[in-house]
Structures are given as structure tokens and as C-alpha cells.
Amino acid sequence: MSKKFVLIFGIGFCFLSLISCNGSGDDKLPVYGEINVEDGDSIFHSIRDFSFINQDSQVVNNASFEDKIYISDFFFTSCPTICPKVKKQMLRIYEAFETEPRLEFISHSIDSKRDSVPVLKAYAEKINISSDRWHLVTGDSKAIYDIAKDYFSIAVEDPNAPGGYDHSGYIILVDKDRHIRAYCDGTNEEEVDEFMEKIKKLLAEMDKK
């Protein structure tokens, strides 16, 4: 009886370790989103053109991230719920990759009424981040809500949500070709740990090319 149990358990364990090893080999990160086929070519989901203003009144657009990978999230400065936790985790990533010039950050404010440039500037100073690497952006709210769809985040005005807005706490990793390559729940420290490993993997992918 017990021998049989050990055998089954052992086989199960071997099987599990095989599966888990399968994902951590030399293979690339997946490309997320719908794939459309046009003229026989696969078109991967990508982030549309955008143009926003950051905490230093500078324009931030797709060209700002040319030949770089970046991390994106959505927030608002007066957010009473998950935003501070997500920011804390984003700060961990920001500090962990301090010496990596190919990685930048963009946090979109979904509260264009209150989050003016000076408000974003004050927020940036209080968490001690520089617009050289981390843009806190504002812009036309429809443009922000629309681009949120590209990042798979939910950002909509909802009078019933705490603070008046509903949004997800996802952190998204975008490659230099505007494709989404990884994401995680920005309130979950362990998921963020795994996410950081994926950032390293994407950087390694850039090295190979």
C-alpha cells in the first residue's frame, strides 16, 4: 500500500519537475494578445501610437522608448486603494535595475482632472524618481483609457469605486517592438519577483540580437 503511494507520488513529482523545467529553459518570453494574420504574416498585438506629458512637462511618446523596453502601469495620485502598493513594487523594480539604461518606466494617471503636471511632479519628488527613467504622464483622458485597453488594464471612471476610478493593478512589460511580453499583479510581491526575472530574460534577448 505505502510502496504504491510512494511510487505514484514519485512519478507525479518527476512529472511536475519536468513541466516546471520546461518553462525556464532558453526559450523566449511569450508575446501576449491577439495575433492577426495579414497576407500570410502574423501581426502581433502591439501598443498604439501615443503622446502624453510627463512630470517635467516633457512630451513622452513611442519614440521616447526607442530601442528600449519599458514597464507600464495605471494609477492616480489620490488613489486610496491599490496604487501605493503597486508603486512600492514598481520602486523595487526601479531600484533593482538602477544601472540598466535600456529599461524605463511609464505610469499613466487616469485622473486627468486632478493629476496636473505640478501634482505629478510633487508625487515624483516624494517617491524620489527621475523623469530620466520614470515618466508619470497625464493627457487626454480618453486617450489614456484607450491605451489602457492595449495594455490590458482596466481604467474607467466609476463613481462607485474608491476614489472614483476603477483600474487594475497590473504591471506590464513591453519590448522594443511595442509587444507585451510579461505582466504581473503589482500588489503581489512574489509575482513581482518572478516578473523581475522576466525583465532580465527580455534584456538577455536584446543582447543576442
Added chain:
Amino acid sequence: MFKMRRILVLGIVFLVGVLLFFISSCSPSRNQGAYLYERDCSSCHMPDGSGLGELYPPLAGSDYLKNNQGKLACIIKYGISDTLTVNGIQYDVPMEGIKKLNEVEITNIINYINTAWNNQLVEQKLEDISLQLKKCN
């Protein structure tokens, strides 16, 4: 006979389990404090009490917490918009009060904060917290 005994043993194990469950869910104070802290405070002050930059002050190892025990209940209930200096850093982002909390809940939150993350502050009594809450400005 053997079967009966097995049923009896299983029954006792089950009863002990149920009993333990009730004891653990009923024991109030620190558990309720931890739960309420997670629900109402940790978004800004963080689960480890470290705060966030110069936006939200830390509660772990905070000199303000240590020196202003008598103000905590009113701050939790009614919020605060004064600039506070915590461990030498100024914080001016206003905190909203959590008006739905009653005096027992506030006492439990304070006692959780006072003893979590290596904080070694004296436990507060419900009577004192009640008195403080009657005198909030």
C-alpha cells in the same frame, strides 16, 4: 466494535478541529487588529509598516508613533491634514479618517501597530481610547 471505535476517534478529531477553529476565529484583539490593518491601512502604510517614500510615513520604527500614542485614535478615526515629522522627514499628504471604525476596532488596530514589525510599544486600553475619541478636535 472496531468500526465503532474508529467512528468515535474520527468524531473526536472533528470536534477538536471545530473547537480550534472557533477559538482561533473568536480570539479578538491582535487578530482583528491585523485584519483591519490589512483592510484599511496597509494600502498606504504597507503590509510591513514601511510607508511609501515621502508620501506616506512608516509605522514600523516610527518616532512619531512612539511619541504621540494619545493622538492615534483620533487620527485613525478622523484623519489628519497637519504636516507631520516622522524620523526626521516631513509628510504633508493628508490622511483621510476611517469613520466606520468603532472604539474596539481602533484599539485593536493601535495594539496591532504597537506590537507588529518589532515595534515594542505599550498596549493601549479600551477605556483610554474611548476617552481620547470623545475629545477629538
